[in-house]
Amino acid sequence: MRTLIKHALGSDSPMDSITIKGWVRTRRDSKEFSFLEMNDGSCLANIQCIADAGIPGYEHIGKMSTGAAVGITGKLIESPGQGQKWEVQVTELELIGEAPSDYPLQKKGHTPEFLRSISHLRPRANLYGAVFRMRSRLAHAVHRFFEERDFTLVHTPIITASDCEGAGEMFRVTTQDPTNTKAEKPEDDFFAKATYLTVSGQLEGEAFATALSNIYTFGPTFRAENSHTSRHAAEFWMVEPEMAFCDLEGDMDLAEEFVKYLVKDILENNEGDLDIFCKFVDKSLRERLEFVVERPFQRVSYTEAVEILIQSGKKFEYPIEWGVNLQSEHERFLTEEHFKSPTTVYNYPKSVKPFYMRTNDDGKTVTAMDLLVPGIGEIIGGAQREERMDVLKKNMEEHGLSDEDYWWYLDLRKYGTCPHAGFGMGFERMLMFVTGMKNIRDVIPFSRTPGSCEF
Secondary structure, eight states, X not given: OBOOHHHHHTOSSOEEEEEEEEEEEEEEEOSSEEEEEEEOSSSSOOEEEEEETTSTTGGGGGGOOTTOEEEEEEEEEEOOSTTOSEEEEEEEEEEEEOOOTTOSOOSSOOOHHHHHHTTTTGGGSHHHHHHHHHHHHHHHHHHHHHHHTTOEEOOOOSEESOOSSSSOOOOEEOOSOTTOOSOOOGGGSTTSSOEEXXXXXXXXXXXXXXXXXXXXXXXXXXXXXXXOSTTOOSEEEEEEEEEETOOHHHHHHHHHHHHHHHHHHHHHSOTTHHHHHHHHTOTTHHHHHHHHHHSOOEEEEXXXXXXXXXXXXXXOSSOOOTTSOOOHHHHHIIIIIISOSOEEEEEEEGGGSOTTBOBOTTSSEEEEEEEEETTTEEEEEEEEBXXXXXXXXXXXXXXXXXXXXXXXXXXXXXXXXXXXXXXXXXXXXXXXXXXXXXXXXGSSSSOOBTTBOOO
């Protein structure tokens, strides 16, 4: 039976017989034996294996270079070396898969840009192995958070005819031949109408929240936005809870609780992976994460936030005035320089938000909220939804949306309407926050960005 290296290193006692399989990180040879540093991706740490000349399989030692897949059988014994509890005294070697000399992940520093060009191999690099183990851990924590609070998971559709955000930046899904010079009508397409990859599962989520009370979605979303910033990707994952009989206050409470829960989970259950980010990516990372867990979040209205930004005297690349959307530089100023803590901004101008957000009594603002964190800016965006049929129809008219296209969404207000609220968390942005990684392309297995769909 094969033993994962993380279990071997975590063993309470020596083992007379152990088999591990993984990839060679480094090999050092002497006349009578060789040291092999092995890693199988189950944890950050390698395990040292000492193979004496003459054991079965040693004749292939010269081919067990960096990147080669190797099987090792031997004894797990206490290591005399510093910084490691166990090592393997090898009794048998097996060369499973060679890695020739052009293997690109040799023992040296590699730039993120280079590693993105070999995204199929970069999970083998220590840093990126840690990133994707952390991604898995964070996903499990998301599901635990909602399960502990009696939320129902709903798999909302990836193909949709609705534009949730109203921005029109959507990928068309079609079976029509793009080389056909004859004009083809949407009604002649596969779904008999124009359809797109979803930008959000929210609208469908509302349908289930108004039946099951508390639900959440966790799936891929798509934006055909020609943005090359470090925070944007054309394909990314969203976590979207939706709650019936909930207002903006309850929405903000859950969002803040959610962020604290995820950060605390990463601090307590990272199995050593956090150390590599603290050492090589952001030396202040652990301190910042602990700060988020320990300190209460700040809350400020959009109007107050704009006043703070204007009165700061700071010259921003994007000038600030009431009525404009907050940019990343504004959000980071609020969290990093003014409040020095995560901050929730609420009650945004109606003109900069989508049609489904509930209009406040002033007629100028909506019950929107954005949760901002240091180093990233917006990590969660949400709102109380407009549950009043007449107001929702008016909002849709102002956004150029037809009742016919959204008939089912209006039905939710026709039959047993109730106050409800929800939010969306960009999963990759949360991952950037807990790892300190600065580019969304480095926290998603295979990034999809304008001009790039390589793998």
